[in-house]
Amino acid sequence: MTETARNIEAIAARVKQASHVMVMTGSGISAESGIPTFREAQTGLWEKFRPEDLATPEAFERDPETVWKWYEWRRDLVGKAAPNPGHGALVTLAERVPLFSLITQNVDGLHQRAGSTGVVELHGSIIRTICSSTRRVIDRDWLDANPGSPPRSPYDPHGLARPGVVWFGEPLPADAIDAAALAVATCDLFFSIGTSGLVEPAASFGHAAADRGAHVVEINPAPTPLSPRATWLLREPAGDALPRIVEALDALG
Ligand code: OAD
Secondary structure, eight states: OOHHHHHHHHHHHHHHHOSEEEEEEOGGGGGGGTOOOTTSOOOGGGTTOOHHHHSSHHHHHHOHHHHHHHHHHHHHHHHHOOOOHHHHHHHHHHHTSSEEEEEEOOOSOHHHHHTOOSOEETTEEEEEEEETTTOOEEOHHHHHHSOOSSOBOSSOTTOBEEEEEOOTTSOOOHHHHHHHHHHHHHOSEEEEESOOSOSTTHHHHHHHHHHTTOEEEEEOSSOOTTGGGOSEEEOSOHHHHHHHHHHHHHHHO
């Protein structure tokens, strides 16, 4: 038996005993859906831009059109993508444990499209558009009828339509932070999947759970700052590793 196969069996056995599983995902879980990870090179038209320079309130203030168009391009990419077997396996995993918390840094909505419920979106959603001034969600039908790059907000003459995501330097939604903090404080098994663990506060969740004695599983082809804390490391794509964990769980009956 390979080391990976042994680890997968051990993880499945731990899942079976778990009372509360917390899963933290990053853009790596959507890589197999064809969505480039956050820090991967931009392609085509967007090659010369760094995401860190576009995903800020300052960038939007300076050049709302470029930022809007970048998000339109990404929303289009996400719309054409489909959830992959990694997203699907998390739906099944949630059904097999008493309590399951899925916290994501992703803005692509693929967990929900796969069928996950109660997903906590730390960084908002690219699918929602909000008013830059009031933060109210703007209806998609209204946007379709009022094109612009970006259009003025229907709620405030000084506001613009903007993506419903959290930008660098902006506070995270308080309800998402509270839900994540509660899960960190009560989980006994923590999965870190497809995240480089470089952006706070999400980067600290695995460390805090490990400090409390929770077992940590990391699924990522590359090492991260959390790797030394992991009880089990799977250096595999999430779309391979997660369905194998579900299979191993099924085999345990
Ligand atoms: P990153 O792009 O920083 O990291 C993606 C991680 O996924 C890397 O560690 C890859 O090794 C891993 N990876 C790639 N393919 C994978 C696969 N098939 N299966 C599993 N893992 C894979 O993305 P995030 O960690 O999500 O925030 O970035 C976190 C946040 O940084 C983003 O939400 C964004 C950015 O700041 C905001 O925009 C506020």
